[in-house]
Amino acid sequence: MRKLLVILSVVTAFSGLNTGCKTTQTTVDTTTINELDLDRYLGKWYEIARYDHSFERDLVGVTATYSYRDDGKIKVVNAGFKNSLDGKYNEAIGKAKQPNPEKAPGKLKVSFFWIFYADYFILELDEDYQWVLIGSSSDKYLWILSRTPQLEKETLNDILSKAEERGYNTSKLIWVEQKTQI
Structure with missing residues (x-):
């Protein structure tokens, strides 16, 4: 019984320390869109900007391509080049699903x-x-994607304003080099 009390005391102390160490937490509005036509969403998207994270670090010319799989899920192909548009080609193939398409069409996994x-x-x-x-x-991830390798300045400014209104720090965005459209 005494061991159990010691363990509970230590766990309680550490959990209190953990919550006590959090000084500020950024809150962003993660409300998603209410309607999504998945057929229109599928296809190729160009990454315009993103927050830095390890799984895309130093990638340029990044694209995300979505298509249907035979099992009804979505095939996801993220691709890009390491360090330069002439660099080593990297590709990651994954899958996506809509857990609750009727109530939350904009929330995918x-x-x-x-x-x-x-x-x-x-x-x-x-x-x-x-x-x-x-x-x-989480407020740790943010991407701007486009059907074209570049966006018009006015459109981009509108997107940035929307992100800022949601509480995102747009100064943390990394601008992704893309090949110019021919």
Whole structure:
């Protein structure tokens, strides 16, 4: 009994320290879109900007291509070049699903490793499906994707304003080099 009390005391102390160490927490609005025509969303998207994270570090010319799989899930192919547009080609193939398409069509789950899924939240989507702002349940991830390798300045500024209104720090975005459209 005494050992159990000691263990509980230590666990309680550490859990108190853990919550006490959090000084500030950024809160972002992760509300997703209410409607999604998945058929229109599929296809190739160019990564315009992203927050830095290890799984895309130093990649340029990044694209995400979505298509249907035979099992009804979505095939995801993320591709890019290491360090330069002439660099080593990297490709990651994964899958995505819509856990609740009726109630939350903009909340998807994406997996690139076995059964482990991550949030893929469609925060903002152009009515013509020409650009999209992607986030997750965390404020650590943010992407701007476009159907073209570049966006017009006015459109980009509008997207950045939408991200800032949601509480994202757009100064942390990394601008992804893309080949110019021919």
